[in-house]
Amino acid sequence: MKISFYRRIVQLVVMIGIFMIPLLNILEIYFIKGTFYSIDVGDVAMADPLAVFQSVITSETINTVMLISVIIPLLLAMFFGRVWCSWFCPYHFLVEILQKLRNLLKLKSIKPEYSESLVNRSNRIRLLFLLIGLFITGIAGIPLLNLISAPGIISSQALVLVKFHYFTFEIVFILFLLIMEFFFFYFFWCRLLCPTGIFLSLIDRKKAMKVTKIQPECSMCKSCIKSCPMVINPMNEGNNPLCHNCGICIDSCPDNKKKTHSGLNSIEL
Amino acid sequence: MSLPEDLRDLLNNNPFKGYYKINRLRPPGAVSEKRFMELCIRCARCIEVCPYDSIKRADLYERLQIGTPYVFAEEKACYLCMKCPEVCPTKALDPKVTDKREVKMGKAVIDQELCYNYIYYKEEKKGEVSGKALLCSTCYNACPLMDEAIVMEKFILPVTTEKCVGCGICTEKCPTKPEKAINIIPEGMINKQEAGFFYRKYNIKPAEEMDKKEINKHKKTIERKENISSFGSEPDFEYDFEIQKNIEGWD
Numbered sequence: 001m002k003i004s005f006y007r008r009i010v011q012l013v014v015m016i017g018i019f020m021i022p023l024l025n026i027l028e029i030y031f032i033k034g035t036f037y038s039i040d041v042g043d044v045a046m047a048d049p050l051a052v053f054q055s056v057i058t059s060e061t062i063n064t065v066m067l068i069s070v071i072i073p074l075l076l077a078m079f080f081g082r083v084w085c086s087w088f089c090p091y092h093f094l095v096e097i098l099q100k101l102r103n104l105l106k107l108k109s110i111k112p113e114y115s116e117s118l119v120n121r122s123n124r125i126r127l128l129f130l131l132i133g134l135f136i137t138g139i140a141g142i143p144l145l146n147l148i149s150a151p152g153i154i155s156s157q158a159l160v161l162v163k164f165h166y167f168t169f170e171i172v173f174i175l176f177l178l179i180m181e182f183f184f185f186y187f188f189w190c191r192l193l194c195p196t197g198i199f200l201s202l203i204d205r206k207k208a209m210k211v212t213k214i215q216p217e218c219s220m221c222k223s224c225i226k227s228c229p230m231v232i233n234p235m236n237e238g239n240n241p242l243c244h245n246c247g248i249c250i251d252s253c254p255d256n257k258k259k260t261h262s263g264l265n266s267i268e269l
Numbered sequence: 270m271s272l273p274e275d276l277r278d279l280l281n282n283n284p285f286k287g288y289y290k291i292n293r294l295r296p297p298g299a300v301s302e303k304r305f306m307e308l309c310i311r312c313a314r315c316i317e318v319c320p321y322d323s324i325k326r327a328d329l330y331e332r333l334q335i336g337t338p339y340v341f342a343e344e345k346a347c348y349l350c351m352k353c354p355e356v357c358p359t360k361a362l363d364p365k366v367t368d369k370r371e372v373k374m375g376k377a378v379i380d381q382e383l384c385y386n387y388i389y390y391k392e393e394k395k396g397e398v399s400g401k402a403l404l405c406s407t408c409y410n411a412c413p414l415m416d417e418a419i420v421m422e423k424f425i426l427p428v429t430t431e432k433c434v435g436c437g438i439c440t441e442k443c444p445t446k447p448e449k450a451i452n453i454i455p456e457g458m459i460n461k462q463e464a465g466f467f468y469r470k471y472n473i474k475p476a477e478e479m480d481k482k483e484i485n486k487h488k489k490t491i492e493r494k495e496n497i498s499s500f501g502s503e504p505d506f507e508y509d510f511e512i513q514k515n516i517e518g519w520d
Contacts (some may be wrong), residue, residue: 021317028320030318033314033317033356034312034313034314035312037311037313038310038312038358038359040314040356040358045358047310047312047358048310051310052310052359054310055309055310055359058307058308059304059307059308059359063359063360065358065360066358066359069358140333141283141286141306142307142309142333143307143310146310146311146336147311147335147336152312156326156336159313159316160313160316163322168326168328168336169328169335170335170336
């Protein structure tokens with residue numbers, strides 16, 4: 001079975017979940033509560049590491065609740081890389097749908113041409129953007145980057161919609177991004193600017209699960225490069241911070257010459 | 270104000286924090302506003318667990334506080350169920366606050382020129398009739414800390430005390446239109462000029478000054494009222510007339 005199939009199922013479950021959780025809470029079932037800034041499943045607390053990090057640097061305090069809640073996301077990022085972005089993030093899912101829609105409408109591709117310098121430039125832009133963002137956050141003294149955290153905004157807007165039947169102004173930001181993604185820039189938010197994604201890729205530098213080429217005889221058809229949403233070369237850049245282990249390259253490889261290799265065990269695909 | 274003064278004000282008071290408006294309250298257990306803005310990650314969990322839909326997500330008109338939780342006392346007050354402090358992931362709402370008496374959201378202040386009871390009292394003294402006067406006492410009856418947070422002076426004039434937690438139920442229920450006669454001034458409001466209108470007219474009693482005998486007297490009445498249930502035995506009140514036990518024709 002293709003990896004994309006499982007990924008779509010997970011993404012759909014998440015998408016339905018962000019509407020179901022507030023619904024359950026209205027019925028006073030508090031088993032799962034929260035949004036993608038911070039969520040509780042039973043007694044297990046999870047939080048966006050960047051949100052907690054900002055809260056720590058602005059308030060200059062740290063407490064056990066914060067520390068415990070980032071353990072699971074950090075472990076996930078360390079072992080599986082930036083899977084949050086590709087497998088769970090509702091924003092990434094929406095952008096993928098938009099790109100599929102572009103293909104269906106047979107619009108001209110807006111995907112930039114792959115080159116090594118583009119990858120390096122992207123990584124520099126990302127790091128710079130996060131640093132500037134954190135700097136401004138520090139000056140302002142409030143967790144400002146949460147205002148542009150796409151998954152958090154989408155899930156909290158779903159909550160507001162289900163509970164109060166309206167949207168707050170934050171949805172305008174998401175709509176603006178989606179329009180930009182559809183007409184002008186290919187995956188620009190996930191690839192270059194999303195602070196949550198950048199922060200996670202800082203953690204996953206030595207990820208245990210990464211894409212590698214395992215057969216030296218490769219036909220060099222470059223279908224993996226063509227399919228990669230992050231515009232990197234999956235054949236030798238599996239360790240690049242841009243890679244979010246979505247598995248599209250593995251699916252698209254005609255000879256299935258690559259396999260996902262983890263430090264713990266290797267999965268044949 | 271001149272330009273340098275404006276600039277000095279802007280830079281010395283962080284424009285991102287400490288923005289107050291009357292009847293805009295943080296959820297119960299919130300730490301001081303500056304700390305709150307530092308800690309709150311806008312995760313909306315308090316909004317999610319609130320069973321009365323009291324806590325709302327701030328919109329653009331709250332400037333940079335957009336996304337943070339607010340109780341809009343005029344629309345829906347906080348009913349002090351104390352479910353939100355424990356779910357906050359960054360302790361912006363202090364989880365140690367579990368008793369409704371420990372909550373400090375603000376203080377209720379009464380505008381004596383709008384309050385029906387005050388108008389009634391004044392008109393009765395002067396012997397005027399304006400048609401506005403009314404014995405309303407809604408705030409006193411709606412208060413969850415009855416006879417502690419709002420006491421009746423001269424049995425007719427509602428006065429807020431220092432025990433007021435600022436839940437805003439009185440503001441929600443206050444019948445005066447279009448302005449409410451009772452308003453909540455959020456805890457820690459620095460700029461009293463903004464609240465000046467209310468501060469000039471408010472009358473908050475220090476808790477020590479309250480006559481303790483009077484409280485005890487009321488307590489007994491309240492306890493007795495609380496014990497009344499629609500099931501079981503009849504409460505025993507003393508009447509100076511005979512109660513009809515049976516009604517003819519009824520079985």
